[in-house]
Amino acid sequence: MENKTSDTNLLQYQAQLDEKVDRLGSLLSAFDATSLSVFPSSPTHYRMRAEFRVWHDGDDLFHIMFDQQTKEKYRVDTFEPACEAINKAMAALLDIVRPSESLRRKLFQIDYLSALSGELVISLLYHRQLDSEWEREANALRDTLSRLFPAVSIIGRARKQKIIVGNDFVIEKLPINNREFVFKHIENSFTQPNAKVNCDMIEWALDCVKPLTGDLLEMYCGAGNFSIPLAIHFDNVIGTEIAKPSVNAAQYNIEQNHLDNIKIVRLAAEEFTQAMRGERTFSRLEGIELSDYNFTTVLVDPPRAGLDEDSLKMIQDYDNIIYISCNPETLADNLQLLCTTHTVAKTALFDQFPFTHHIEAGVLLTRK
Numbered sequence: 001m002e003n004k005t006s007d008t009n010l011l012q013y014q015a016q017l018d019e020k021v022d023r024l025g026s027l028l029s030a031f032d033a034t035s036l037s038v039f040p041s042s043p044t045h046y047r048m049r050a051e052f053r054v055w056h057d058g059d060d061l062f063h064i065m066f067d068q069q070t071k072e073k074y075r076v077d078t079f080e081p082a083c084e085a086i087n088k089a090m091a092a093l094l095d096i097v098r099p100s101e102s103l104r105r106k107l108f109q110i111d112y113l114s115a116l117s118g119e120l121v122i123s124l125l126y127h128r129q130l131d132s133e134w135e136r137e138a139n140a141l142r143d144t145l146s147r148l149f150p151a152v153s154i155i156g157r158a159r160k161q162k163i164i165v166g167n168d169f170v171i172e173k174l175p176i177n178n179r180e181f182v183f184k185h186i187e188n189s190f191t192q193p194n195a196k197v198n199c200d201m202i203e204w205a206l207d208c209v210k211p212l213t214g215d216l217l218e219m220y221c222g223a224g225n226f227s228i229p230l231a232i233h234f235d236n237v238i239g240t241e242i243a244k245p246s247v248n249a250a251q252y253n254i255e256q257n258h259l260d261n262i263k264i265v266r267l268a269a270e271e272f273t274q275a276m277r278g279e280r281t282f283s284r285l286e287g288i289e290l291s292d293y294n295f296t297t298v299l300v301d302p303p304r305a306g307l308d309e310d311s312l313k314m315i316q317d318y319d320n321i322i323y324i325s326c327n328p329e330t331l332a333d334n335l336q337l338l339c340t341t342h343t344v345a346k347t348a349l350f351d352q353f354p355f356t357h358h359i360e361a362g363v364l365l366t367r368k
């Protein structure tokens with residue numbers, strides 16, 4: 001692996017970031033947004049997850065990827081965007097898998113999930129059912145790799161089969177404004193891929209809420225990535241999220257961070273909006289009296305499609321809206337309506353996805 005980032009690489013990175021700043025700046029200028037805060041990424045070793053296909057050549061095998069333009073496969077021995085732990089694991093893993101018929105046979109994909117803590121989960125995906133021989137070999141693989149990493153787990157996946165050797169999660173420790181927050185990140189669930197830029201996003205959101213009081217509602221909260229650090233600032237927090245594993249991880253994260261003012265509810269945004277409007281009741285909201293809350297602020301971090309129409313109208317009821325977006329087009333679409341009642345107070349570009357055209361944006365809106 002190259003340790004030094006080449007000057008060309010840095011220049012390419014900066015040119016692409018400049019283009020993103022221009023693109024987002026001009027999208028947001030339609031909403032009277034003034035200065036855009038920009039949070040660059042490190043140009044190397046920024047990703048905490050990486051997925052590779054596997055190429056077999058006789059008894060040998062390699063990680064491969066596909067060129068997006070030509071669709072041609074190419075061999076990948078090290079992967080500069082991935083964190084150091086993943087790079088270290090790539091070579092070590094194949095050295096053990098290569099001579100093991102059981103680990104190697106019909107292996108078609110390898111997924112890595114890591115954390116700033118150096119913990120690692122490696123998922124091995126197969127086109128065949130896994131047996132006790134595989135499990136024995138996977139345990140031996142884990143033992144060997146455990147000498148290299150603070151914690152390592154192996155997951156075997158095949159049709160209707162998932163064998164966990166160790167855990168199906170890593171424990172992440174994020175430094176946020178000089179305090180460490182602990183997060184369980186589950187394999188195959190959503191987590192922000194770029195840990196350092198994620199810390200910038202959370203600190204930016206904390207800066208937005210500095211002058212605010214009352215209670216916070218977070219929709220699309222995942223494992224509590226924003227709700228947990230932001231709970232320090234608010235009286236009470238309610239987070240809503242659709243995916244069960246993320247909700248379970250969020251409950252664990254609340255406990256581990258010793259917080260007692262957050263409740264996480266497994267509801268789709270659309271369902272929560274119906275509950276807020278008194279149109280439907282949900283047993284999953286039992287024990288939570290929504291009308292007792294003094295919600296002054298809402299944070300939304302929706303998938304690429306943005307907010308549904310009803311949720312969008314519902315969040316207009318709050319004085320302060322923090323909108324985190326991974327798709328500037330749907331963000332701009334949603335801002336059309338939000339800006340009829342709110343003013344854009346702050347905007348930010350977080351370079352979660354260097355060397356791609358993807359933009360992660362943050363907008364703080366305050367009531368007119």
Ligand SMILES: C[S@@+](CC[C@H](N)C(=O)[O-])C[C@H]1O[C@@H](n2cnc3c(N)ncnc32)[C@H](O)[C@@H]1O
Binds near residue numbers: 242303
């Ligand atoms: C972009 S992620 C953000 C998660 C979290 N804020 C974070 O930073 O890790 C979007 C989240 O929305 C959840 N989600 C997707 N559709 C949803 C819906 N209709 N209602 C509620 N949550 C949804 C996904 O499971 C995912 O966790």
